[in-house]
Amino acid sequence: MNVHISPAIIMRIKEFGESDLLVTFFTSDSGRLKGIAKGGRKSQKRFANCLDLFCLANLEYELKRKGDLHFLHSCKLFHAFPGLRSDFTSLSLASYMIELTEILFPLGVTDKEMFELLKNAFLALNEGGKTDILRILFEAKAMALGGYKINLDKCCGCGRLYAGEGMAVFKRSKGGIACLKCEQESELSPALSMDSVKALKIIQSTPWSQAKASDLNNEMIREIKPVLKLHMEYRIGRRLKTAEYLD
Numbered sequence: 001m002n003v004h005i006s007p008a009i010i011m012r013i014k015e016f017g018e019s020d021l022l023v024t025f026f027t028s029d030s031g032r033l034k035g036i037a038k039g040g041r042k043s044q045k046r047f048a049n050c051l052d053l054f055c056l057a058n059l060e061y062e063l064k065r066k067g068d069l070h071f072l073h074s075c076k077l078f079h080a081f082p083g084l085r086s087d088f089t090s091l092s093l094a095s096y097m098i099e100l101t102e103i104l105f106p107l108g109v110t111d112k113e114m115f116e117l118l119k120n121a122f123l124a125l126n127e128g129g130k131t132d133i134l135r136i137l138f139e140a141k142a143m144a145l146g147g148y149k150i151n152l153d154k155c156c157g158c159g160r161l162y163a164g165e166g167m168a169v170f171k172r173s174k175g176g177i178a179c180l181k182c183e184q185e186s187e188l189s190p191a192l193s194m195d196s197v198k199a200l201k202i203i204q205s206t207p208w209s210q211a212k213a214s215d216l217n218n219e220m221i222r223e224i225k226p227v228l229k230l231h232m233e234y235r236i237g238r239r240l241k242t243a244e245y246l247d
């Protein structure tokens, strides 16, 4: 017997057989896992209100002898995040966050910081935080954790250090910024003001609480949004399925 107990966020649930549930969950200890909740569709006792989409629960699970499937033994609810289901935009953004996490973190890849990010983003969304800001924070931080941090330190063309003065443009093939001598602003190379570069830097590299306080104004949101869109589509190779509900 090798039973694990870990906080986990429920990412997906599917009916399985006559009375079971197939659950995908993201743990802080072992990354994303899949498990069977035996009798999960009926057993209110062991899985009381926990096996719902987006729930944060303490899960007790054990690896089956073969394959990468687990058995879920029981769970205890920490947070149901009702606000995530209260309106279409919140629901879409929460689903989008799940999809991006799945893409960046394959089954079994552990990243405690990613778990914390997803949890913090859900908490903020549940409290009614502004969805366009939360989306930017989550995208930039998740991409950075997944190994795709945007290089904001120097021009990706001439290598000149970005001193935090003047405009820069984003170059998606380099995953970084370029100075205006090296690159012209265009639809594929959108401009970033000094304030936007600074804010993006803080978001990418500081803990959630600090990043959350980065005070994005409408102008910064307007600039950063297309940069992250281009960056993600280029690195991931496609648009997220859930993105269409948000745009």
Ligand SMILES: [Zn+2]
Pocket: 155, 156, 157, 158, 159, 160, 178, 179, 180, 181, 182
């Ligand atoms: Zn340059």
